[in-house]
Amino acid sequence: MDLRxxxxxxxxxxxxxxxxxTSVSFDVEDFTGIGVYDxxxxxxxxxxVLAGNAAVISNFxxxxxxxxxxxxxxxxxxxxxxxxxxxxxxKETFELTPQVKYVNLMVHRPxxxxxxxxxxxxxxxxxxxxxxxEQFWAMSRTDIPADSWQWxxxxxxxxxxxxxxxxxxxxxxxxxxxxxxxxVCYIDNISVTDVPMGEVMKKAAALGHAPGQCVVNTANxxxxxxxxxxxxxxxxQVPEGTPFEVRAVPAPGFFCSGVVVRSAGGQVCLDVRxxxxxxxxxxxxKGNVFVEGVFVEER
Amino acid sequence: MKSFILxxxxxxxxxxxxxxxxxxxxxxxxxxxxxPAPVHPVPHPRQLKWQETExxxxxxxxxxxxxxxxxxxxxxxxxLFAPTAQPDPRQWLEVAARAGMRGGIxxxxxHDGFCLWPTGTTEHNITASGNxxxxxxxxxxxxxxxxxxxxxxxxxxxxxxxxxxxYYGSDRYVREVFLRQCAELAEYGDDQxxxxxxxxxxxxxxxxxxxxxxxxxxxTYYDIPNLRDxxxxxxxxxxxxxxxGESRWIGNEAGWAGQSNWSTENxxxxxxxxxxxxxxxxxxWFPGESDAKATDRGWFYHDGERVLSPERLFRMYxxxxxxxxxxxxNLPPDRSGRLPEATADSLAALGDLLKSRFGxxxxxxxxxxxxxxxxxxxxxxxxxxxxxxxxxxxxxxTDDSIEKAVxxxxxxxxxxxxxxxxMEYIPKGQRVKKFRIEVSADGxxxxxxxxxxxTSTIGYKRIIPLNGSTSDSYGKGYDVRKLRVVIVDSKAxxxxxxxxxx
Numbered sequence: 001m002d003l004r005x006x007x008x009x010x011x012x013x014x015x016x017x018x019x020x021x022t023s024v025s026f027d028v029e030d031f032t033g034i035g036v037y038d039x040x041x042x043x044x045x046x047x048x049v050l051a052g053n054a055a056v057i058s059n060f061x062x063x064x065x066x067x068x069x070x071x072x073x074x075x076x077x078x079x080x081x082x083x084x085x086x087x088x089x090x091k092e093t094f095e096l097t098p099q100v101k102y103v104n105l106m107v108h109r110p111x112x113x114x115x116x117x118x119x120x121x122x123x124x125x126x127x128x129x130x131x132x133x134e135q136f137w138a139m140s141r142t143d144i145p146a147d148s149w150q151w152x153x154x155x156x157x158x159x160x161x162x163x164x165x166x167x168x169x170x171x172x173x174x175x176x177x178x179x180x181x182x183x184v185c186y187i188d189n190i191s192v193t194d195v196p197m198g199e200v201m202k203k204a205a206a207l208g209h210a211p212g213q214c215v216v217n218t219a220n221x222x223x224x225x226x227x228x229x230x231x232x233x234x235x236x237q238v239p240e241g242t243p244f245e246v247r248a249v250p251a252p253g254f255f256c257s258g259v260v261v262r263s264a265g266g267q268v269c270l271d272v273r274x275x276x277x278x279x280x281x282x283x284x285x286k287g288n289v290f291v292e293g294v295f296v297e298e299r
Numbered sequence: 300m301k302s303f304i305l306x307x308x309x310x311x312x313x314x315x316x317x318x319x320x321x322x323x324x325x326x327x328x329x330x331x332x333x334x335p336a337p338v339h340p341v342p343h344p345r346q347l348k349w350q351e352t353e354x355x356x357x358x359x360x361x362x363x364x365x366x367x368x369x370x371x372x373x374x375x376x377x378x379l380f381a382p383t384a385q386p387d388p389r390q391w392l393e394v395a396a397r398a399g400m401r402g403g404i405x406x407x408x409x410h411d412g413f414c415l416w417p418t419g420t421t422e423h424n425i426t427a428s429g430n431x432x433x434x435x436x437x438x439x440x441x442x443x444x445x446x447x448x449x450x451x452x453x454x455x456x457x458x459x460x461x462x463x464x465x466y467y468g469s470d471r472y473v474r475e476v477f478l479r480q481c482a483e484l485a486e487y488g489d490d491q492x493x494x495x496x497x498x499x500x501x502x503x504x505x506x507x508x509x510x511x512x513x514x515x516x517x518x519t520y521y522d523i524p525n526l527r528d529x530x531x532x533x534x535x536x537x538x539x540x541x542x543x544g545e546s547r548w549i550g551n552e553a554g555w556a557g558q559s560n561w562s563t564e565n566x567x568x569x570x571x572x573x574x575x576x577x578x579x580x581x582x583x584w585f586p587g588e589s590d591a592k593a594t595d596r597g598w599f600y601h602d603g604e605r606v607l608s609p610e611r612l613f614r615m616y617x618x619x620x621x622x623x624x625x626x627x628x629n630l631p632p633d634r635s636g637r638l639p640e641a642t643a644d645s646l647a648a649l650g651d652l653l654k655s656r657f658g659x660x661x662x663x664x665x666x667x668x669x670x671x672x673x674x675x676x677x678x679x680x681x682x683x684x685x686x687x688x689x690x691x692x693x694x695x696x697t698d699d700s701i702e703k704a705v706x707x708x709x710x711x712x713x714x715x716x717x718x719x720x721x722m723e724y725i726p727k728g729q730r731v732k733k734f735r736i737e738v739s740a741d742g743x744x745x746x747x748x749x750x751x752x753x754t755s756t757i758g759y760k761r762i763i764p765l766n767g768s769t770s771d772s773y774g775k776g777y778d779v780r781k782l783r784v785v786i787v788d789s790k791a792x793x794x795x796x797x798x799x800x801x
Contacts, residue, residue, distance in 0.1 A: 040339065040340075040341065041343065041344075042341075044328060049328065050326055050328070051324075053321065053323070053324040053326075054321075055321055057319065057320060057321055058319050060319045060320055073320070073321035074321075075321065075323055075324060075326075077326055078336075079326060079328055081337070081339040081340065081341070082339040082340055082582060083339075083340070083582070098516060098519040098520075114582070116582065123522075123525050125474075126525070129525070129528065133524065133525065133528050134524060135524050135525075136524070137566070137567060137582075137583075138567075139565070139567065139568065139582060141568055157518070157519050158519050158522070158524065159470075159473070159519050159520065159521075159522035159525070160470070162522075162525070173582055174580075175337075175338050175339035175340075175728070175790075176336075176339070177335075177336040177337060177338045177339070177728075177790075177791050178791065182323055182326065183323075184320070184321050184323065251568070254570065
C-alpha cells in the first residue's frame, strides 16, 4: 500500500493524452469506408450469401457521455460468428509497434458481454500482402454493460513495420446460436493513443463533475479494479481530496503487480497488498481519476 | 480476407445518413437440411484435419544427441554432429506407424541453432558436420519423403529461440534467419500438417560469441500473424503450434489433459497453465496438444535411458487422446540416427494394446436409439444410428430446444464392455458440458459407471474407462445388455458423430 513513486504531473498531461494518432469521430467523413467483416471463413458474409448492414447515422442516443452528432450503427446478424463486426477503413493508418498502444472506442448495444477489436493491415516490406491480413485481436476481459454508452480502451501491440488500415469492432463477441433475431449495435469515437482512455478523460473533462467530487473510471485487461466494497468504477463519484480504497481482482492465472492512477493530480504507480487492496492517496483524487490495474500473467 | 474488399465496396456509405436509426434488414438463410446453427467459435478446416491426426510422434534428434545436453548453448562445434550410421527417418516413422500413430514431427533446429538441413541462413548446419553420414543427411527432405512413402503426416519443429545466431534479439534475426528458415522448411512439402514453435524463449546463449543474455517479448518479436500468413500461403493445411497460435500447449509435459477440456480458449488472455482445460467461453478454436516423452530421461537421447512400458503409454493415450487432446509422443533417435530396439519394441506393444482394446467396436452390433431425434432435412437426417455408421460427416442431433437427451445401445446377448468412446461433430462447435454413462445387465435396471470420472466435456474425442481408472483401465469389464449415454447439459442441441463401445 506504500506509495512507490510519483511522476510529476507535467509528465502526463491531458494534452498528451489527447494526441490520438488515429481518430474516427463519425461526425465528419474521417474514414475510408464502412463494411462488415467476419473472421469465420465460412461466414455467409464472406461467401456473399448475405450482405452486411452498417451505416453512419445521426446520434439519436445522444447523452452527456456521448453528445457527438454522428455514430456508426451495425446490424449484429445471428448468422455471423462471434467475431462478426463492423469494419472501419482508416484515413489515418497507424503502425503497430512492440510498444503498447490503445484502441479507444465507445459502444452502445443491447447485449452485455465482451467486445473485441481486430486490426487489419500488412507489413510495409511485403508489397503483395493484402491490407486485410489480421494483425491483432484485442478483447475486453470483463463484461461491458448493455444499453448505455460505454468506453473501452484495449491495448494492442505487434512487431514493428506493420500498418493497420482498418479496425473491426466486434460489438458482441459471443456465439449467436441462441439468438432469435438480429439487433443493432452502435460504435463511436474510435481513437488510437499511446496511453489508455485519453478520450475518456477528454469527454469526462467536458462533462465536468459536481463541486467537491471527482469521477473515477477504470479500464483493465486480465482483471478488474473495483472500489474496496465491490462497486464497479464506472463514472463513480467520490469526494475530492480524500484517500480512496480500491480492490484489484485479477483474472485466473494473473496477478496484479500494481495500479496506475492518472488524474489532474498527475500519475502515480501504487503497490497492491496481497489481498488486492490499494489506497489511492488524497493528492491523486482530483478531477477525473482514471485507475488501471496492471495484471501480469503468473509464470 | 479478399471478401472484405468486396463487402466494403458494396456497403460504402455517406458520412452521415439522414435516417435517425438503422433499419434492420430482414436476413434469412435457407436451411433445407434443417442443420443446427454452429456454436462459435468453430474450427478452421485445417484444424479439423489436424485434430484427426490424434496420435503422432515427436523426434528430438540433433546436436544435443551428440553432446548429451537438452538445451545446447549454441557454441557447439558443428563437427560434434557425427552420426555413427546413416540417420534413418524412415525407420523412425515405421516405428511410429506400428504404434498406431498417424504422423510425426521432426526437430530440425533446436535452441542450439544447429540446422539439420543445408540452410542458406547460417553455416551452423549439417554441411559442416563431423562425418560423411552427417553431411549426407537432410532431415527435412528425408523425413518428408519417408512420410510420403508410408502415407503418414509430417511436420517440423523449428526453435524460434536460437542461441547460436549473432543476430538473435534483433529484427534482423527474425527477418533474415527465423522467417527464412520457416520459408525454407515450407518448401519441403506443401502438405505439412503442423509446424512446432517451442515456447522456450530467450535467455543466455552464445549468440555468435556475444555470450549474452537476451530477453525478447515473444508476443511481438517473431511477428507471428505475418509468419502464419506466409506459411499458410505455401502450406494451407499446416497448423502452427504454440507460439503459432493455432493449437495450444496442453500446459504440462507429463502426458495428460484435463478431464474437462475445451478446444476453445481465450487466446491472448488465458495463461499457459490453463492449457489442460481450455475455456468454455473461449473466443477462438485453439485445441490442445499434449507433448510427452516415451522415455524416462530427456527429450533427446541419453545413454542409459529406458522406454516406458506399453501399459504406461496406453494410460497416457487415454489421458490425452481420450480427453480431447492430441498426443505427440517423443521417441528420441540415438547416435546412429535410428530409434533403439527397445523403443521400437515397446511402441509395437503399445500398438498391439490399442488394437486389442479398441479393435472390436461392440456398438456396431447394437441397436441404437435415442429419446429424441432432430427433424430430418431434405438431404440429411439426424438419426441415432448415425453414431455407428462409420462416417465422420453424419451425426445424431436433437431439435434446437433440447439440450438433454439419451442415446441407448441394446444387444441381444450380454456383452463384456470396458470403454466408451464418444465424438462430437465439432465442425459445428464443441457443445456438451455434462454427461454420464449407465449400464444395464438385465436390460431393465440401470447402474451408473465411471462415477469418479469427470464426465463433462466430449469434444473431438473422449474415451471413458468404465471402471473409472486410467492406470488399470481394462479391468474385468462389465457384463451388459444395454448401455446409455445421458447428456445432461449442453451449450446447444448436442451433435454426436460417433459412439463406440469396446
